[in-house]
Amino acid sequence: MINFYIDKGNNSEFIYNQICEKLKKMILEHKIKVGEKLPSKRQLANDLMVSVNSVSTAYEQLLAEGYIYTIERKGYFVEDVGNFINKHSSEDYQFPKHLKEKSIDKDGWLSLSHINTDDSMFPFPKWMNSQQKAIYMHKNELSQISHPQGPLAVRETISNMVALTRGVNCEPEQIVINTGTQPLIQKLMSMQLQNIKVAVENPGYVRIFHLLKSLNLEVSPISLDNKGINFKEFKKSNSDFLIVTPSHQFPTGVIMPISRRIEILNWAAMHKNRYIIEDDYDSEFKYGTDNIPSLQSLDKNNRVIYIGSFSKTLLPSFRISYMILPPKLLELYKKQYYDWSENNTLHLYALHYFIQSGEYAKHIKRMNQHYNKKRKYLINELYLKFKKSIYIKDVPAGLHIFIKFNTNKTYSEIIENAQQEKLEIYTIKRFLLNDELENMNNIQLVIGFASIKEEDISDAVERLYRVIY
């Protein structure tokens, strides 16, 4: 006879659920044998002093999950469910301690990170308005998965915008929107483009370097000269693809002059399988002079893949970037990629209306002024404090500056000191693709000024001084 305790208290689980779980356990432990007939619903309800309904629901659930089967007019019978093999009992098992994430206490810290931006100036209400409009206008599209490259209307808006601001010439069809520069480069480089070799800037974007290596590509880090990537060294590398940041070299800040641009564009034009990836990550911020036209705008041979991002102009957490593929690569890309979208349509349409309403241009203009003010103030404070012991590469562009100090400290000491001073800074080591450091009497830092509040700049410079000396 089947019998077990049913908790009928107010806060107890549903009765049918208790019956169900108890019976499952008995079946799995073979306390009721395979093929054995279960008591009728009425019988079990009587035995357990519960309603027939509860038993009925429990039996239906057991049936749906395959614990029992039914023969019409004969009743319910126990299925042959087999036996679990347990390699280690669950009681033994504990989640490994070293995988536990610790929440990092950033209280009292100041950040000179180059990654973060300024949230205080972001026009959230305007953004939310754009989103409301997106819902109103595109509700039906939201219940579908969008075009894998992003909705066409959004790509049209981006294509018009980059034509205006970056001189980029493209059809909306050439645009692929995704969640960041890294996934875009991953998608691009995962196309089976027969054993290609890629050259990257060194110092440069270390994550891209590792990404390319993880794709089993041959990657050559190329050193920099005063015009950006060293062209002689690059030519020797015998590469097929070149990834550069011509508007504002990351992280050293060099603006690639027209002569070097022509050199690399000519290099690409010489062979049909050569391409340049232009990572235009922060060109929207230029102080004093106008924006530097994109490399893509100078290219007459469809050799440049332009990559733009909204991480610096909007918020990094929004994860919206795009690449513009030359037609030949677009064709390959569309063949290669089994289509699926990684884009949040609501978000992309919000961007669409944010750009169309003029709010995006306004925001960039406002941020240019705001960032320039902080930048000047920071540079001034650095000179005041460090006097002649600091060298600041003062390129009036982007959201970070590149500085050198004469000090006897090692990089590990600097990093340790920064921890103690609660100052988030990044040294050049983070951006070097191989481990050599030319000059050890020379500490080089990449200092972002976007996220720090103006009133905290003096304090940050004081802390930096204690870190360096």
Place this chain on the structure above:
Amino acid sequence: MINFYIDKGNNSEFIYNQICEKLKKMILEHKIKVGEKLPSKRQLANDLMVSVNSVSTAYEQLLAEGYIYTIERKGYFVEDVGNFINKHSSEDYQFPKHLKEKSIDKDGWLSLSHINTDDSMFPFPKWMNSQQKAIYMHKNELSQISHPQGPLAVRETISNMVALTRGVNCEPEQIVINTGTQPLIQKLMSMQLQNIKVAVENPGYVRIFHLLKSLNLEVSPISLDNKGINFKEFKKSNSDFLIVTPSHQFPTGVIMPISRRIEILNWAAMHKNRYIIEDDYDSEFKYGTDNIPSLQSLDKNNRVIYIGSFSKTLLPSFRISYMILPPKLLELYKKQYYDWSENNTLHLYALHYFIQSGEYAKHIKRMNQHYNKKRKYLINELYLKFKKSIYIKDVPAGLHIFIKFNTNKTYSEIIENAQQEKLEIYTIKRFLLNDELENMNNIQLVIGFASIKEEDISDAVERLYRVIY
């Protein structure tokens, strides 16, 4: 002498910009020679009858872009910029017509797609409230890039939710949030797990099949029996990974009974490198009985990778899915993946508050009733219209049903007819991983009922009848 026409009309470009562009052109075309001295600012301003300021700004821009250089107290000189090589002139070039996207006119169409969901019931205002709260509470985090697996607080919320609704046991650390099942499986399978073989269901999720093949994995499509994946055939395939949809097989709808679950769990427990990926894509929708507990909840050996999605319960365009990695794989994953986040933090925190406020559970409950009503109505209409010529696999779960017709039509005829009738339907052919079709007198369709309006169901069934006969 340098001279050119400057348009001083009201709507003309900034004067400095005109000067700049004209000089650039002259330098690139070598109309001013390398090393030649430019006229002084005052001189050129006089010649062009513009302000000195305009010339000064133009010279600064040319300097920044590297067209000219300056020698202190001597003036400005033309740089050696080189010559462009143009392989084909830009005038010749036209964007290939076949790559142009045509906007598809869906006017008058009815959709029985299994992908789309119902937008009419989505509580947009509640979602926007959650987003407002996310902005209010996490503004500072939005200016940063979040944890690559998603913010810890959001993972905690998901981990609590799946424990409750799916019996899934996990730490928040084990959760990886990303933009869909496909990128998650891509990330998982791109880990260098030495030459693994993967088995998938056939018919099944054809995009995953192609994705795995594109990763150069050996993939075995395994046929189905009445318990889901055919276990004998699967064992013969000698696979290391098995991808299944046990709650509601996609697309045939089979619910995997406990006996088959134990078989595959035991298979995995037998060897340390065996894993099962449980794609739990629509388990939230279950009509009549309770949800079917997840495979992961039965696994005592850390062999199941659980994948959940918000595509069906919220909106497919939101692109939020997650996988729960067993600790051993988590450790490998963290080592392998150079960290970057593809998640929109604002959106994930909106999800977090949407779940925490109880709105998510309410929405699912409401949608269960709504979808069940549509499902019953559709099935009823199908029986009324098709009578005995239809076989409906009536599994009370998910957002689609699987139907068979006796008809002499071929699949190509069906697809052509559906075009003419403006009816979006998907045949089994879309889900078959190899090209064989066992029985050609038998048309099988996967019919989604989520996106169609109740009042359109009769019309859709009428159209379907004309498509089939």
